[in-house]
């Protein structure tokens with residue numbers, strides 16, 4: 001694969017005080033799983049504590065914006081009722097369904113939320129409509145809520161493009177790593 005000028009220039013930031021949410025779709029799970037692993041591994045490498053990473057899943061990418069909003073809102077409600085508290089040691093890391101969030105996740109505000117999905121072009125216009133709606137929905141959610149929402153949605157034209165961006169092909173890069181870095185950077189800068 002020819003080398004490209006494209007790609008982020010990540011910065012080094014200390015994520016040890018951050019609380020990060022991850023919401024991922026279950027569609028195309030053979031691509032979702034390595035993306036999720038790459039994201040989590042990068043968060044841990046940046047010092048984010050395992051117990052401060054909360055993971056939830058939804059059926060597909062269409063549900064990501066509302067799931068991000070629900071994750072944010074549930075943590076805000078719990079944080080206010082529990083008297084706030086730092087991101088510190090208040091959380092149990094768990095892979096929970098969205099409905100379980102309000103009961104199972106301890107209270108502390110999120111510093112950033114990462115939305116992960118994989119949209120692969122099919123025969124119809126379904127791909128275009130979902131891609132457009134989800135990208136605009138996630139952008140609106142972060143601006144409305146004032147919390148960084150990292151765009152971790154692949155919109156690809158075929159399976160090989162998806163595999164390449166999940167780091168599954170020889171010499172390919174797992175884009176989840178970039179999303180983890182972005183979440184830490186924005187989380188740190190937001191709290192600065």
Ligand SMILES: O=c1[nH]c(NC[C@H](O)[C@H](O)[C@H](O)CO)c([N+](=O)[O-])c(=O)[nH]1
Nearest residue numbers: 025027059060061062063117118119120
């Ligand atoms: O995450 C995805 N959801 C997809 N559809 C499901 C959609 O996101 C919703 O979950 C569903 O429409 C129910 O609301 C996809 N396709 O249809 O191709 C896809 O490629 N990726």
